Amino acid sequence: MGTRLLAIDPRQPAADLLAEAARIVKDGGLVAFPTETVYGLGADALNGSAVRSIFEAKGRPADNPLIVHIASMDDLLKVSLPTQAQQSALERLAEEFWPGPLTVVLPKNDAVPKEVTAGLNTVAVRMPAHPVALGLIAAVGRPIAAPSANRSGRPSPTEASHVKGDLDGRIPLILDGGPTEVGLESTVLDLTATPPLIHRPGSVTVEQIRHTLQTAVAIAPYVFDGGAGEEVKGVPLSPGIKYEHYAPRTRCILVDGPFDSVMTLLRERIADESKKGKRVGLLLTDEGAKVLKGRGNALCVSGSRGEPAEIARHIYRCLRNLDEADLDIIYIEGIAATGVGAAVMNRLSRAAGHRILRAPTL
Ligand code: TXA
Ligand code: MG
Numbered sequence: 001m002g003t004r005l006l007a008i009d010p011r012q013p014a015a016d017l018l019a020e021a022a023r024i025v026k027d028g029g030l031v032a033f034p035t036e037t038v039y040g041l042g043a044d045a046l047n048g049s050a051v052r053s054i055f056e057a058k059g060r061p062a063d064n065p066l067i068v069h070i071a072s073m074d075d076l077l078k079v080s081l082p083t084q085a086q087q088s089a090l091e092r093l094a095e096e097f098w099p100g101p102l103t104v105v106l107p108k109n110d111a112v113p114k115e116v117t118a119g120l121n122t123v124a125v126r127m128p129a130h131p132v133a134l135g136l137i138a139a140v141g142r143p144i145a146a147p148s149a150n151r152s153g154r155p156s157p158t159e160a161s162h163v164k165g166d167l168d169g170r171i172p173l174i175l176d177g178g179p180t181e182v183g184l185e186s187t188v189l190d191l192t193a194t195p196p197l198i199h200r201p202g203s204v205t206v207e208q209i210r211h212t213l214q215t216a217v218a219i220a221p222y223v224f225d226g227g228a229g230e231e232v233k234g235v236p237l238s239p240g241i242k243y244e245h246y247a248p249r250t251r252c253i254l255v256d257g258p259f260d261s262v263m264t265l266l267r268e269r270i271a272d273e274s275k276k277g278k279r280v281g282l283l284l285t286d287e288g289a290k291v292l293k294g295r296g297n298a299l300c301v302s303g304s305r306g307e308p309a310e311i312a313r314h315i316y317r318c319l320r321n322l323d324e325a326d327l328d329i330i331y332i333e334g335i336a337a338t339g340v341g342a343a344v345m346n347r348l349s350r351a352a353g354h355r356i357l358r359a360p361t362l
Contacts, residue, residue: 003168005160010034010177013132015139021175022139025050030057032149032163033136034177035128037101037186037202038156038316039163040069040146041171042136045079048113051145055115057170060152065118066145067103067186068125071137079123079143080106086191089213093189096212099129101182102204105190105238116145122192132177148185149174155246155316155351158183162320183313184343188238193218199238201343203312246316246350248323248330250281254352256334256345257359259305263291265359266331270295278328283318285311288333298325308341315344319351 008017021031025042028050032041041058043050045068055062068079073094076082082090086106093102108116108123117123125143128134137144148156151166160176167174187202189209195216198206210217220238255262255269266282270292273280280296282289286304300318303310322330332352337345349356 001169001172003164003171003174005164005174005176008132008175008177011131013135013175013177015135017175018132018135018139021136021173022141024173025136025140025144028053029173030054030171031136032157032160032167032171032174033132033146034160034175034180035069035130035133035146036099036180037128037182037184038158038180039149039160039174040128040133040144041149041163041167042069042144042146044140045069045116045143045145046111046113048115051113051115054145054147057167058147058150058152060147062115063118064147065120065124066116066147067188068112068116068123069133069137069144069146070125070127071134072127075127075137075143076125077109079109079112080125081109082106082191089191089196089215092212093209094127096208097204098127099134100127100204101129101184101186101202102126102209103186103188105188105192105199107192122190124188126186130177130181132175136175153247155248155319156185158313158316162316165320179313179317181313182309183316184340184347187343189217190238201346203309203340203343205339205342207339246319246347247353248319248351250323250327250330251355252283252319252330252332252352253355253357254332254334254345254348255357255359258361259287261359261362262333263288265357266292266333267295269331269357273329279326281322281325281327281330283315283322283330283332285333285335296331298322298327305335308335308339308344311335312340312344315347315351 103126188200302314
């Protein structure tokens with residue numbers, strides 16, 4: 001199968017291009033499209049066999065459920081059956097964060113095929129804040145099930161070229177709307193749990209959700225440290241947690257701690273590795289890159305430490321680029337795990353396979 005890359009205006013997508021992509025989805029095919037978070041690989045959410053082909057194209061384990069993307073609140077009732085309490089929580093959240101990078105887990109209805117939810121009786125739903133995604137869903141006239149458009153286990157794609165690199169020859173069409181804005185996958189919030197439970201941190205933060213709901217919000221214990229995780233009061237783990245590694249092929253080590261101490265440790269490590277003849281890659285912030293200027297064999301700079309949202313936008317691109325630089329090891333500078341930084345550190349920790357070096361507090 002030849003994979004076509006079709007450029008599309010991310011702000012005002014042309015109706016004929018959306019119609020062409022919608023035709024493929026209506027016929028049970030797959031289309032990769034940009035959202036504000038990362039690129040998604042979409043199929044008709046109400047067509048079980050179309051959804052099955054997503055799993056084949058990605059090499060995704062069948063027990064890892066997908067997010068259903070909607071374009072209107074009416075679409076929500078095509079896939080879910082919220083209780084009154086869930087409905088009112090959802091309305092507050094939607095008012096504040098939709099369209100946007102927040103996914104909510106609700107009881108599913110009978111229209112949703114088991115392929116989407118991996119047999120769970122809940123469904124994950126979000127309304128993406130991207131004209132191409134919204135336009136495509138509207139043109140199809142049905143919700144679209146879409147995971148991130150990477151090969152299973154690879155970092156999520158933030159540019160169409162990443163999708164092409166991972167899925168070339170496996171899908172018919174990629175809509176290229178340029179680099180994505182947020183750069184990290186959506187926050188996943190389970191409204192069927194009491195209190196609501198964050199399965200995956202994202203750019204919508206726990207503080208924002210607590211403020212909007214005016215209730216307690218639990219955070220799955222594996223979220224920040226990426227540890228193995230355990231059952232939270234009878235609520236099962238989000239299935240994706242055990243699979244998603246967001247990992248480059250090159251071994252990565254995350255170095256966390258006070259900035260000056262991290263820099264000292266990195267200087268030593270880079271010198272040691274180089275002495276052993278190893279090729280070292282660095283994923284650093286602006287500030288880190290200034291301090292470590294000229295060291296290592298390859299560098300990708302993610303953004304300023306004071307701007308975790310900027311760092312979020314660049315980490316997957318950096319991980320992919322460094323992975324192509326023929327390196328023996330990649331050292332990653334950690335940032336403060338607060339606000340959006342919590343989501344960044346969650347992904348970096350996974351990219352490093354939870355190999356974390358703690359630089360001492362000086
Ligand atoms: O930003 C995003 O969320 C992107 C874009 C394309 O929308 N999508 C994305 O999908 O990251 P994916 O499939 O890579 O991640 C979906 C996550 C997985 O961790 C999965 O386990 C979880 O959502 N999930 C899906 N349905 C669930 C459910 N019913 N209960 C708990 N977790 C669920
Ligand atoms: Mg994914």
